[in-house]
Amino acid sequence: IGMKVRPVLSDPEKQRGRSAAVAIAALVIAAGIPLWWKTTETYRAWLPAARISELEALQLELRVEVEVVFARGTLSPEQQKKVPASRITYESCCKSKSLCLVEADHALHTLTETSCGSVVIYIIPEASALLPQDMRVYVGRSRTALLRSQVASVVGAGLPEVLAALDPQMEQVLQTMSFNHQDVTAALTDRLRPGLSTRDSLADSMRAFKSSPGYEITFSLLNPDPKHHQLHWDVEAALDAYIYPLLHKMAPVANFSVDSQILYYAVLGVNPRYDASASAYTLSADSLAHVINPVEARLGSNAASSNPVLNFLLYVPDSLHSPLIIRNDQKQEVASNAFHSPRWGGIMVYNVDGAYGNDTQFPVDIAIDMSRVMGVFLSQLRLMLGFQQTGAPPGFVLEAAGREGVAEWELDRLLWSRSVENVATASASITSLAQLLDQIANIVINDNIAQQVASAVTALQAAVAELEAGNLALALEHSREAISASERAFFDPSLLHLLYFPDDQKFAIYIPLFLPMCVPILLSLLKIFREVQQHRAEKRAKRD
């Protein structure tokens, strides 16, 4: 009574059972596995991988357009005939001998329209009195240079020989005015092996800010002693007159936002030492490094943007510690009484003790001489923005920029190095983004990222093409586009990698879900397979 009886299935039932098992297995394999795969994969939009891998082996070719103008007296008549286009207007405007260099340069500048990035070299005869005897080259404020020809016009020498003889000198002029090997390697310092760039160019690259779409400049007046000094500084007018022209010229490079503030009861973090010989308080060069931190905690910054901030501080010492002078390593007084910190800004100490005597009524009204202050800040600003202070080669005279802030060829120099830097950074961002996305398989790539990457690659290729063609302004524009698109793609908030699961955890998640379902299917398939084999063996036995 308690015996278990196995039900005996008839053949059609067995057949039905077999076909049901096979159908379920087929459904699971054909529809289930692809469905599971599709629904658990991360969405990755297509990236132009071929074009990105091209970027890895990017070769930059920089072309400068040079126009060489021969003045009368440098070429013999036969050579002159061979020159394609000759300008004779030079003589007409520079007749008088007492014309000074600056005026000549200005007159020459009005002759030709120079586009961004190009250089015009005027070759003047050796005997010309325009340049002093020992100077060979004069570089003016615009993109022109005067080169004294040292090739005596030999009868019979053809034009190619004259040009070949001038080549090394012209190359030197171009290396000063446009770019040289050191500038380009300095622009690429973070992508190159250390040791390739010289220490000076490395110091320059550490000092200047990296290329960024915008900068914020803050001018601060620090008054630790409002009881004695009532300071007035007309910073708006001074900015209008001295700083905004420079920033306006730099508009193609970046956006600038300028603000100013006055801080009261702000002290330097170090105690100056009194030096009886100079009857002044002194700050030595090593203590300067500790000045900045306590002050920086009190400086405000614009919380709205993430642009780098340049701080320029004007410190007026309190009446007990006036006058305050800065001494350098050799214990000599510093003429500017100012110092700067790389990638941060500058501090100038402005002494006002000469403006009042001992028995005046405090607080004293003091108006600050903004032109002196802005002279220092302007030179510090130039250093921070990347205008290097590399000296001129021997025999060169470089006209100082003066009130305009920056000469046009200096700006061109900066544009060359910025374009190269932007192209390098953008291509590095794109290639490393593609590499990261390849490496970390569980990051979702949305469509907008793919679009940003594609537009960055297009802009990069356009920038490289423009650099090859010599159009510096267009190249800079394209490189800025490329870098902003690549930064937006790289730092997109959606590119956070999903949770990492080690493989054993993945198995632990899937086994309870799939194993109970798969085991019956597999076993039934095995059973069917064995039955079919048995059936075939019986058939063969029957035949034999």
Place this chain on the structure above:
Amino acid sequence: MANIIAVVCASYGLAQSVCDGEDLAERFFRSDHTNNWAVLVCTSRFWFNYRHVANTLSVYRSVKRLGIPDSHIVLMLADDMACNHRNPKPATVFSHKNMELNVYGDDVEVDYRGYEVTVENFLRVLTGRLPPSTPRSKRLLSDDHSNILIYLTGHGGNGFLKFQDSEEISNVELADAFEQMWQKRRYNELLFIIDTCQGASMYERFYSPNLMALASSQVGEDSLSHQPDLAIGVHLMDRYTFYLLEFLEDIHPASQANMNDLFKVCPKSQCVSTPGHRTDLFQRDPGSVLITDFFGSVRKVEITMETINLTVPGIPLERFGGEPHTETALAYVDQLPVAQIIHQKPKQKDWHPPDGFILGLWTLILLVFFRTYGIKHLKHIF
């Protein structure tokens, strides 16, 4: 002749400037960094994890004292101990028993607090992938010449660190985040300190260059806490960070102590666990790395030699920006919009079923039960 003299003078001048340049270059190139950042994270909540908040705050205090400003510190505290209602001394977090040192102080700026401290936010801060509306104080705005100090503390295990008692970050994710930082050159050198159980497992998977790591215990060991305070009722600090704080209190901004001294902090006799460190990915020799390279912020300075002569007499200052525009006076938005409050519509309450409905439903169920199975079961209930 004049040419020769000129050339000689020029070369002499060049040599002189090279000598000055050498001194300057020496100071510049002793280390490559121009600014310092610190990311200090405490990952545990609940009152009994008081010691993790005290750990983080004591490192914060040292870092601020040595010069890093608040704008360059990202401080993430997962719970508020100073204003916790179990704190017998509100607005204080002590690190020594007998309440000797209050590390909370007057000047704490916490950037990520409470539930904002998550794995996602931590990784976003490191990689820079924050939404555009994030304010400056919550971002890590480092560049390729920044030295960054990262300090993590909390409860951890072999290969993970627990955040907020509900999620974890694994050592693989951390290593990937550092690699992403390196790809974008978001740091020059990075010092990673972790004070958790089995902390050494967190730096096992690093593969990016210029990383130095310290941990309070090896894999398989637990980091122990230091001392309880009987008045507050919890352990105040972990051992490793306690001795680290003691070590850092002796450092001042001009100190020359180097990393080898830091590796000796808290030997096994004091810490019970074995602190570990990893320097194979670091390019410089640890003996030449100053403590202030990471914990302090010693700026490089240069004397400004050139100035531009702008004092040309007689030339008036030209207005560049045009007419000075008069600014309209600004006023505050109406703080208490009384008109809107008075005419407010009554708030709609959520719908609940009427109260008797549920009672009636249960009565019905009981009646049906007894009807079906007989009244005799009633005596088992009453």
